[in-house]
Amino acid sequence: MTGITEGITRIALDAMGGDHGPAVTVPAALKAIEKGEIAVALVGDRTAIQTELEKFDSPAKKLVQVVPAQGVVEESESPALAYRFKPRASIFVSADVVKAGRADGFVSMGSTGASIAAATVVYGTLDGIDRGALGGPVIGYAPNTVIIDLGTNVDTRPGLLVDFAALGNIMSKLVYKNKNPRVALLSVGSEEGKGNALVKETTELLASADLNFIGNIEPNDLPTGKAEVVLCDGFVGNVILKLTEGLGDAVVEHVKEVLGETEESDKLSNEIFERMNILQAFGGGPLLGVNGLAIVGHGASGENAIANAIGTAKYVMETGLIGAQQAELDRIRAEVID
Numbered sequence: 001m002t003g004i005t006e007g008i009t010r011i012a013l014d015a016m017g018g019d020h021g022p023a024v025t026v027p028a029a030l031k032a033i034e035k036g037e038i039a040v041a042l043v044g045d046r047t048a049i050q051t052e053l054e055k056f057d058s059p060a061k062k063l064v065q066v067v068p069a070q071g072v073v074e075e076s077e078s079p080a081l082a083y084r085f086k087p088r089a090s091i092f093v094s095a096d097v098v099k100a101g102r103a104d105g106f107v108s109m110g111s112t113g114a115s116i117a118a119a120t121v122v123y124g125t126l127d128g129i130d131r132g133a134l135g136g137p138v139i140g141y142a143p144n145t146v147i148i149d150l151g152t153n154v155d156t157r158p159g160l161l162v163d164f165a166a167l168g169n170i171m172s173k174l175v176y177k178n179k180n181p182r183v184a185l186l187s188v189g190s191e192e193g194k195g196n197a198l199v200k201e202t203t204e205l206l207a208s209a210d211l212n213f214i215g216n217i218e219p220n221d222l223p224t225g226k227a228e229v230v231l232c233d234g235f236v237g238n239v240i241l242k243l244t245e246g247l248g249d250a251v252v253e254h255v256k257e258v259l260g261e262t263e264e265s266d267k268l269s270n271e272i273f274e275r276m277n278i279l280q281a282f283g284g285g286p287l288l289g290v291n292g293l294a295i296v297g298h299g300a301s302g303e304n305a306i307a308n309a310i311g312t313a314k315y316v317m318e319t320g321l322i323g324a325q326q327a328e329l330d331r332i333r334a335e336v337i338d
Contacts, residue, residue: 007037008037008038008039008063009037009038009039009104009313009314009317009318010038010039010040010041010102010103010104011032011038011039011040011041011103011104011105011106011107011310011313011314012040012041012043012067012094012095012097012098012102012103012105012106012107013025013028013029013040013041013042013043013094013106013107013108013306013310014043014044014090014091014094014106014107014108014109014110014115015029015042015043015044015045015048015049015090016043016044016045016048016069016072016090016110017072017090017091017108017109017110017111017115017297017299018108018109018110018297018298018299018300018301018306019109019299019300020302021044021048021072022042022044022045022048022049022051022052023052024301024302024303024306025042025044025109025306026042026049026052026053026056027052027056027303028303028304028305028306028307028310029042029060029064029306029307029310030056030058030060030061030064031060031303031304031307032306032307032310032311033060033063033064034058034060035307035311037314038063038310038311038314039063039064039065040063040064040065040310041064041065041066041067041094041097041102041103042064042065042066042067043067043069043090043093043094043097043106044067044068044069044072044090045068045069045090046066046068049066050066053066067093067094067097068093069088069089069090069092069093069094070086070088070089071086071088071089071090072089072090072091072110073086073089073090073091073092073110073111073114074111075111075112075113075299077111077114078113079111079113079114079116079117080117082111082114082117083114083117083118083121089114090110091106091108091110091111091114091115091118092114092118092122094106094107094108094118095118095119095121095122095123095292095294096122098122098123098292098293099122099123099292104293104313104317105292105293105294105295105313105316105317105322106118106119106293106294106295106313107283107284107294107295107297107306107309107310107313108294108295108296108297109284109297109298109299109301109306109309110299112134112151112296115287115294115296116131116132116134116152116287116294116296118294119132119287119290119292119294120132120290122292123290123291123292123294124290124291125289125290125291126289126290126291126325126326126329127326127329127330128163128329128333129163129289129290129329131152131153131289132152132287132288132289132290132294133148133149133150133152133153133163133164133167133234133287133288133289134148134149134150134151134152134234134237134285134287134288134296135147135148135149135150135164135167135168135171135285135288136148136150136171136279136285136286137278137285138150138222138240138241138244138278138279139222139223139244139275139276139278140274140275140276140278141223141224141225141275142222142223142224142225143278144172144176144178144225144228145222145225145227145228145229145230146168146171146172146176146181146228146229146230147186147222147230147232147237147240147241148164148167148168148229148230148231148232148237148288149164149232149233149234149237150234150237150238150240150241151234151235151237151238151241152234152287153233153234154233154234154235154238155233155234155235156198156233156234157198158198158201158202158205159205161185161198161202161205161206161231161233162202162205162206162209162332162333162336163289163329163332163333164231165183165206165209165211165213165229165231165332166325166328166329166331166332166333167288167289167325167328167329168181168183168229168230168231168288169181169183169211169229169328169332170321170324170325170328171229171286171288171321172228172229174319174320174321174324175286175315175316175319175321176228178228180212181212181227181228181229182212182214182226182227182228182229183206183211183212183213183214183227183228183229183231184213184214184215184216184217184221184226184227184229184230184231185199185202185203185206185215185216185217185230185231185232186216186217186218186219186222186230186231186232186236186240187199187216187217187218188218189216189218190215190216190217190218190221191216192215192216194216195216198233199216202231203215203216205336206336208335208336209332209335209336210331210332210335211332214227217230219240222240241279244276244277245276245277245279247276248272248273248275248276248277249273249276249277251272251276252269252272252273252276255268255269255272256269279297279298283295283297283298283301283305283306283307283308283309283310283311283312284296284297284298284301284305284309284312285312286312286313286316286321288325289325291322292322293313293316293317293322295309295310295312295313295316297309
């Protein structure tokens with residue numbers, strides 16, 4: 001994005017991603033721009049994007065650029081095959097725009113696998129990282145607790161969990177302003193020695209690292225914020241994420257059934273939704289372990305959530321998280337090896 005005023009954060013938005021496409025991503029981009037100091041490159045089908053843009057008479061359109069792309073990667077598609085056969089799909093072009101220096105990061109509500117593939121292949125990963133990791137708050141009752149991994153690496157080894165600890169630690173410090181984050185392993189018991197082989201072996205490694213490692217915590221500790229960084233493999237993390245979302249939806253429906261459709265019940269339902277569906281309510285979070293900024297969001301996100309995700313991208317850029325990850329990885333790895 002050329003000709004943009006200095007001090008403006010430039011975000012490439014996968015305009016075709018998510019359940020609603022340009023009908024929602026376009027007004028979301030304008031809303032984010034109106035909040036200030038953001039310019040957006042809308043990546044996707046030029047005609048579809050322009051059709052939506054023409055519906056708005058907003059000065060924010062001056063900070064919008066349309067970048068053409070061809071096709072969309074569906075959730076059902078293999079990300080690897082999609083990159084091979086659809087290299088000009090909107091998510092891959094979004095990453096290309098960043099790689100070319102025309103944007104500072106990308107945001108997508110589309111296929112999670114494709115977003116991860118785009119960031120991994122186009123940006124490249126940090127030294128020693130094979131695949132990026134999704135991490136961030138899941139439960140609104142503990143909004144400063146980073147759970148990592150949330151589904152990227154379903155099969156994990158102890159050394160990778162140590163890397164997650166380093167990534168989660170620096171994210172907690174820079175993004176959530178926790179000066180000395182408590183780091184814990186998610187397990188079936190809080191007592192030392194409880195857990196499977198992965199938990200036990202990782203515990204031995206983390207004991208020698210310069211981290212505020214407090215040992216194991218149990219799932220029922222998550223809503224209380226007992227730790228600021230919680231480590232688990234992607235299989236467990238994704239189960240927690242989806243269980244929390246499903247439980248939130250069920251409770252909201254129950255509230256409506258009991259209290260009816262009233263202003264009070266709507267207010268309570270919205271509060272419960274935000275507490276139990278934090279990623280969907282607030283857009284998404286950064287993919288860690290890659291050489292660039294990628295905000296991965298929820299496919300069902302609406303206009304406000306996508307605008308918030310764009311704002312999150314701006315904030316994460318300002319924290320310096322992207323550049324700080326490799327140094328933290330190197331520091332923790334050296335201590336564990338020694």
